[in-house]
Amino acid sequence: MTQPQANIGVVGLAVMGSNLARNLASREGNTVAVFNRSYEKTETLITDHPEAGFIATSTYDEFAAALQKPRTAIIMVQAGRGTDAVIDALTTVFEPGDIIVDGGNALFTDTIRREAAVRATGINFVGAGISGGEEGALNGPSIMPGGSAEAWETLGPILRSIAAVADGEPCVTHVGTDGAGHFVKMIHNGIEYADMQLIAEAYDLLRRVGGLEPAEIAEIFAEWNRGELESYLIEITAEVLKQVDATTGKPLVDVILDQAGAKGTGAWTVQSALDLGVPVSGIAEAVFARSLSSKPAQRLAARDLPGAVDAWEVSDRAAFVEDVRRALYASKIIAYSQGFDAIVAGAEQYDWDIRKGEIAKIWRAGCIIRAQFLNRITEAYADDPELVALVTAPYFADAVAGALPSWRRVVSGAALAGIPTPTFASSLSYYDGLRADRLPAALVQGQRDFFGAHTYERVDREGTFHTLWSGDRSEISAADAH
């Protein structure tokens, strides 16, 4: 029998899997075994890329036989039932100590479940978030692996070899046990939703209020990409806005149907945040903005409802553009701040030791939300590991304070002019809520106590209280009330 030659295998050879396999094969020291449910895809890949030296396999037995021990395989199939089927097949041909990595966008609770089930067989299971799209998979993604420390020992060097590099450091770190990697990838996607929606709102304002054409706005985004907003999403926005439709000669953005799709990771972020009690309001608005866009019947029915009460006349266009830029930056800080709050809450809930500064570091390159200011997040957590809200760190607090007049002008102007800015506006409201001395939550507590005797606490005395709202209206402590 021939000796197994591959140190790593990839299962699932659609575009993400193929690209990741090619990336692995291109790195010194890696030999990659590949497997796909239909052999055709495997054949296409090995024919198109002879330089990769892939070991093609057509059954799970062959695949396992091609791998050196501990066998390590990365599953790159669409998240869901397909993943479970591949895991079942691999666990029958793998042995204790081997490693199965799920590189898809799995829901982290599925990963927790799968990790426990696979671990029971003695095989390691690693849920790894991989960000960067097709191009990232091929040239260097940002990778967020969970799983055991034992698995990380074997996997770490392999993942480090294929990850994107930022300032000389590979964008991969062992995030935490079981579902931690997929949890952090989910939050990454939530922030991605917010970031994209914020950019879209900025574009809408520049177009509808600033009267600028897509090509001009593309220039503005390209310019913004040279400053504190520098990021992949700003960069590609300029590219998208520049694009002209080949058929009509119109800006492509004008012929694309204005109904945004979603594969679910944004909604998962919000659902998890609701469970954890973390206000990720900017992310939630971004998810809902996509939902609203995709409701043609309701939008048609509402089209003639009254709108603006004030036309927004811009006298100084440069100043307006700068206002929008600052509002975008401040809202973006809130999106990241909320995302990191969710990471902290998730880590607490699931007992993961997640190093926030490291997460910001591995998002600096390769991933969709890569941005210059992630270095600032790492610094903020290095200065104060117990930082309770990113927006309160000196750098971010100053940045938001500087942007505040612009932010308020943009949100209030948009409200008067009838232009939707759900993420700008909710981020500002969140900021004002967070910094408020007193919140009307006191009244909500009063209402709850009135109709349901839900009790309240007082600002001046310890204890839990209930008021007898009718009768003599005297207040009694909850202990006495029962």
Ligand code: 6PG
């Ligand atoms: C990434 C992306 C990637 C993908 C998502 C979002 O990090 O590489 O987030 O995972 O683009 O599936 O897609 P939707 O916008 O369709 O939810």
